[in-house]
Amino acid sequence: MTDTPLPGALPAGSSQATGPSGPRPGAPRAGTEGGARPANPGQASASQAGAGQASTGTGGGPSGPPRARARRRRTRWRAAFFALAGLVVVAGVGWALLGDRLLVVRSVSVTGTRLLAPQQVISAADVPLGTPLLSVDTGAVTRRVEAINDVASASVTEDWPDHLVITVTERVPALAIRMAGGVYDLVDPSGVIVRATKAPPSGLPLFAATVPGSALRGNPEVTAAAAVLAELQPWLARQVTQVSAAAVPAGPVQVTLNLENGKTVQWGSTDNAALKNRELSILLSGHLHDIDVSVPGTVVTR
Secondary structure, three states, X not given: OOOOOOOOOOOOOOOOOEEOOEEOOOOOOOOOOOOOOOOOOOXXXXXXXXXXXXXXOOOOEOOEOHHHXXXXXXXXXXXXXXXXXXXHHHHHHHHHHHHHHHOXXXXXXXXXXXXXXXXXXXXXXXXXXXXXXXXXXXXXXXXXXXXXXXXXXXXXXXXXXXXXXXXXXXXXXXXXXXXXXXXXXXXXXXXXXXXXXXXXXXXXXXXXXXXXXXXXXXXXXXXXXXXHHHHOOHHHHOOEEEEEEEOOOXXXXXXXXXXXXXXEEEEEOOXXXXXXXXXXXXXXXXXXXXXXXXXXXXXXXX
16 A cells, blocks of 8 residues: 655655745754754855945945045035135125225324424324225325424324324434524434524533534534433533534544533543543542543543
């Protein structure tokens, strides 16, 4: 008697564990203990590595391939450029519309004046309020201020956004010159007449001028006399009542000092002032009447 297998039944001795609708309950799974193993042990790990490479992009890092990164950089630079260009356009339009009304001279201040009135300097500067600061010619303003007789030098600076500062250095009288009619002209070291007075000036020595007042500006004798007075020690400068200077054919101008006690000092040129001061501090304490220190180290007395 032969057994007829039922439809779908497996032949005796078959090891297939799955059917048309999946693995039979209790049958071992592939790759697990008791089941079939892959023929190549490194196949699974290679597949996983390939999958990981695909997730990060070919030839690139987490940020993408080099071409994509370069494209993003160009995009950022392009955005920054257009933003900057927009700011420039806005600033230009703002300047065109408001610049001439905002950055203008609204005030002018003067520093350094002692004898001059600040308003006199402002008038000479001739910078009307409302003038755009960019159009102020500081060189021309400086020259107009220095044209004032009492001004030795001046500087003009723009204090943004709406202020102008004028700094002046006034001329300081160094000598007094007695002119015709009993008038005294007070001159600075460069021979410029600062002002005139009818009363004898206090604290200024008289200068025996050999040229008229109109020729004193830049006169080398006036310049040398004023330079020597500036070199004297204070205790000695206070004793000088009169100073004279004489040009020599070959050599510097020679200066002579007359002191209030009647003594005379032949100072000579403006050189070696420190040594001459030391020699005079010793010699003037005696009863000498005439002292010549024009050649330091070789003093002549009478």
